Amino acid sequence: MTTATNTSKGGWGNLALWKKIFIGMIAGIIVGIVMGPDAELLKPIGTLFINAIKMLIVPLVFCSLIVGVTSMQDTRKMGRIGMKSIVIYLATTAVAISIGLGLGTVLMPGAGLDMSVSAESAAAAKEAPGLVSTLLALIPKNPIEALAGGKILQIIVFALGLGIALNMIGEKAEPAVKLFNSFAEAMYKLTELVMKFAPYGIFALMAWVAGKYGLDVLLPLIKVIAAVYIGCILHVLVVYSGLISTVARLRPVQYLKGIVNAQMMAFTSTSSSGTLPVSMRCAQENLGVSKGISSFVLPLGATINMDGTALYQGVAALFVAQAFGIDLSMADYLTIIATSTLASVGTAGVPGAGLIMLSLVLTTVGLPMEGLAIVAGIDRILDMARTCVNVSGDLMVSVLVGKSENELDESIYNAAEPVSEVQASRESANA
Ligand code: ASP
Secondary structure, three states: OHHHHOOOOOOHHHOOHHHHHHHHHHHHHHHHHHHHHHHHHHHHHHHHHHHHHHHHHHHHHHHHHHHHHHHHOOHHHHHHHHHHHHHHHHHHHHHHHHHHHHHHHHHOOOOOOOOOOOOHHHHHOOOOOOHHHHHHOOOOOOHHHHHHHOOHHHHHHHHHHHHHHHHHOHHHHHHHHHHHHHHHHHHHHHHHHHHOOHHHHHHHHHHHHHHHOOHHHHHHHHHHHHHHHHHHHHHHHHHHHHHHHHOOOOOHHHHHHHOHHHHHHHHHHOOHHHHHHHHHHHHHHHOOEOHHHHHHHHHHHHHHOOHHHHHHHHHHHHHHHHHOOOOOOHHHHHHHHHHHHHHHHHOOOOOOHHHHHHHHHHHHOOOOOHHHHHHHOOHHHHHHHHHHHHHHHHHHHHHHHHHHOOOEOHHHHOOOOOHHHHHHHHHHHHO
């Protein structure tokens, strides 16, 4: 660990990955503002990176989950881990949406806004899946189709089943387990390689976003943006850090340091599923969560845990109500909390999913869909913050569950620098 700060040689090549990504992000914003809408030219570089990351998701989740299950053997333990994760996921989501409602009440983002804007994009609202159909759809009729379609929850169910079956057949499972093990290792390596391209991809994506939304678009809605961003920051710094220090009895600073790469990936890609490969690396290499726990808890979280999205819905619902001069009752507030907590289970961690869920929340409490059109205009900006929280939440739960199951290596968690950065600096020092 003493070589942790071995980057004294300086130079781009020796910089830690998160620093490079951060520089890419800031440079992207500057270039985007300077270039304006022309920055769209750079978008393909970002798309290339996002596609490369997406390429990893299905094989990575599938193999590492099987490796996780087969390394666990004890089925009761698995059930316990699943229950714990789901309970914490839902509880923190309910807290998040309450924070959103609180901020929406205090900051009044919709007060005094002229609502005569066209309702064009309200038509884009689709139905969010109901709870029953979500539950029924958990079992893949055809696992190959689930893999091909990237249906994460179905893949989880199939991989769990296969893993348990492998555990049950004992010796006969050895060749298959070995195969999945080595395939999973290869996928981790491939993730590392793809991440080397992250600073450039993220630079391009930020330039595109900053170029597309100039100040003209942002200013009228600045209060909504502020409320969502303040809420997101509070949720990570107060709720997550609080849980890490009180429940897991670990230093929150290490958690915050360890998740930076995943946060930046989430912020720019606006997809928690897309960030999975990076979150898995962060959990294992920076936070010391075992492969068994992280490969189970994180993919699950990427689909069912959306605290940032829920928080945003609280703010957005109040924004719409205020802008249209509609009073909400206590029952409406409770309905919003229940609807968006449950809806978050069935919505995939993909860009813009939260907007679809918002349409569900607005309809349930009888708020006008036209409101959706207005927030839809700045959805990307809000999506960046909420996805960042979604991913931070998944990682927080992996730490909590890992710690409670004795599957968290505290020497890695407490290391001064994330292990992956130590390795990176060693590698570049040796190069
Ligand atoms: N983009 C978010 C995610 O992937 C979902 C959302 O739109 O809120 O987690």
